[in-house]
Amino acid sequence: MVEEAVLGYLEKNDEISDSGKFADEKGISHDEIVNVIKSLNGFRLVDAQDIKREKWGLTKEGEIYAGAGSPEVQLFLAIPPEGTTREELQKKLDTSIFKIGCQQAIKNKWIEMGKSQVSRKVQHVDDRVRDLLMQIQNGEAVNAEDVDALKKRKLITPLIWKGYSVKKGPKYTPKRKKVATDLTRDNLLRGDWRELEFKEYNFLAKGQPTEGGCLHPLLKVRRQMQMIFLQMGFEEMPTNNFVESSFWNFDALFQPQQHPARDSHDTFFLKEPSTTKVLPEDYVERVKGVHESGGYGSRGYGYEWKREEANKNLLRTHTTAVSSRMLYALAQDFAPKKYYSIDRVFRNEAVDRTHLAEFHQIEGLICDRGLTLGHLIGVLEDFFTRLGMSKLKFKPAYNPYTEPSMEIFSYHEGLGKWVEIGNSGMFRPEMLLPMGLPEDVQVIAWGLSLERPTMILYGIDNIRDLFGHKVDLGLIKRNPLCRLGL
Numbered sequence: 001m002v003e004e005a006v007l008g009y010l011e012k013n014d015e016i017s018d019s020g021k022f023a024d025e026k027g028i029s030h031d032e033i034v035n036v037i038k039s040l041n042g043f044r045l046v047d048a049q050d051i052k053r054e055k056w057g058l059t060k061e062g063e064i065y066a067g068a069g070s071p072e073v074q075l076f077l078a079i080p081p082e083g084t085t086r087e088e089l090q091k092k093l094d095t096s097i098f099k100i101g102c103q104q105a106i107k108n109k110w111i112e113m114g115k116s117q118v119s120r121k122v123q124h125v126d127d128r129v130r131d132l133l134m135q136i137q138n139g140e141a142v143n144a145e146d147v148d149a150l151k152k153r154k155l156i157t158p159l160i161w162k163g164y165s166v167k168k169g170p171k172y173t174p175k176r177k178k179v180a181t182d183l184t185r186d187n188l189l190r191g192d193w194r195e196l197e198f199k200e201y202n203f204l205a206k207g208q209p210t211e212g213g214c215l216h217p218l219l220k221v222r223r224q225m226q227m228i229f230l231q232m233g234f235e236e237m238p239t240n241n242f243v244e245s246s247f248w249n250f251d252a253l254f255q256p257q258q259h260p261a262r263d264s265h266d267t268f269f270l271k272e273p274s275t276t277k278v279l280p281e282d283y284v285e286r287v288k289g290v291h292e293s294g295g296y297g298s299r300g301y302g303y304e305w306k307r308e309e310a311n312k313n314l315l316r317t318h319t320t321a322v323s324s325r326m327l328y329a330l331a332q333d334f335a336p337k338k339y340y341s342i343d344r345v346f347r348n349e350a351v352d353r354t355h356l357a358e359f360h361q362i363e364g365l366i367c368d369r370g371l372t373l374g375h376l377i378g379v380l381e382d383f384f385t386r387l388g389m390s391k392l393k394f395k396p397a398y399n400p401y402t403e404p405s406m407e408i409f410s411y412h413e414g415l416g417k418w419v420e421i422g423n424s425g426m427f428r429p430e431m432l433l434p435m436g437l438p439e440d441v442q443v444i445a446w447g448l449s450l451e452r453p454t455m456i457l458y459g460i461d462n463i464r465d466l467f468g469h470k471v472d473l474g475l476i477k478r479n480p481l482c483r484l485g486l
């Protein structure tokens with residue numbers, strides 16, 4: 001019916017100048033008219049041109065004031081002729097109505113607001129704001145000055161109306177002929193295939209999108225990191241303990257109990273269970289001794305080590321807590337090992353475009369005899385070259401549990417500068433020897449975040465777009481596999 005109305009009108013007229021007016025004249029829904037015009041335009045039966053008109057509509061706040069009156073008038077009417085106290089007036093009105101009403105009524109010089117008494121300055125007021133809102137609601141014209149005033153108060157918002165002007169197209173016909181989509185056996189038997197008009201194939205049309213599982217960018221890069229470690233002969237450490245004791249997270253790593261990282265401003269401590277129940281007591285005593293009075297060539301920190309601090313449970317701040325457990329277990333029956341881990345860690349940090357309170361840490365370590373700083377540099381160059389980062393620099397640094405320590409920098413071609421990509425070092429004797437490892441055994445280790453290389457590979461400049469509750473799921477489907485420099 002709608003299609004016939006459009007084509008029939010164009011048979012006797014040159015143009016439908018406005019689809020909105022045409023819909024009103026024919027008593028047809030404009031949405032139906034628009035759908036038919038789009039279809040006819042696609043088959044070139046008509047040529048359609050867009051029409052856009054801007055008009056004003058009421059916001060939710062504007063709709064409320066159009067019904068109940070503006071805040072300033074509501075406030076004025078709530079004041080009795082003899083006046084009232086501020087407290088009594090506030091009880092009669094909503095907080096927002098009172099606040100806005102006071103501002104506008106004082107501006108209009110309708111009321112006098114004393115320290116405790118509120119009184120009228122005029123006897124009668126007109127609700128011009130409500131009248132203007134009702135005019136806009138009814139589609140009546142309002143002058144530009146009044147429109148600006150209502151816009152500033154956010155009582156109106158622009159609405160875009162979209163329609164079409166329509167003319168005959170190159171394939172116009174008063175009645176659309178139904179085209180066939182398939183050649184059937186019956187068509188061949190009847191012989192009517194000679195008169196059939198077949199629908200043209202659109203070879204450029206996209207097919208139905210394929211549905212299937214998609215990996216998150218972090219998982220893609222994580223898998224490639226795992227493959228690099230496995231190619232280098234590393235074994236994966238078990239990292240299923242998100243909750244860790246302060247002992248394994250800090251004390252076993254020769255990190256003093258007064259260290260700033262152990263403050264609640266930097267670490268998430270647990271309320272329940274707040275403390276750990278089981279620790280290897282003989283090892284705890286050795287750790288206590290090296291903290292308080294030193295040993296193994298060290299003077300220690302010279303403070304009173306407290307067991308209650310070591311017992312506190314927390315969300316692990318680094319996967320090095322896992323490394324400390326693995327090295328202690330390895331010390332009971334030593335054999336050279338290469339370990340790696342990739343898992344989540346938690347830090348009480350302010351969230352911004354480059355920091356989250358939880359993120360992923362990549363860690364690798366090698367435990368063997370005769371290891372030196374040269375071995376560490378060589379392994380790092382091999383590891384990062386496999387990631388596609390061949391230009392490296394190393395800078396001396398300080399860590400409580402490594403000596404010497406090095407920050408790792410790589411030249412970023414896109415940014416045109418050197419950027420820090422990780423940290424590394426050789427674990428201190430004060431950490432390794434209390435575990436029971438042989439004196440001639442050294443451990444070299446390094447760590448970096450998983451998010452930073454992923455953001456570089458995928459061109460993401462805000463970590464919250466990559467990880468967390470604000471991630472756009474469409475990102476997962478759109479992003480291709482980014483290969484590292486394998």
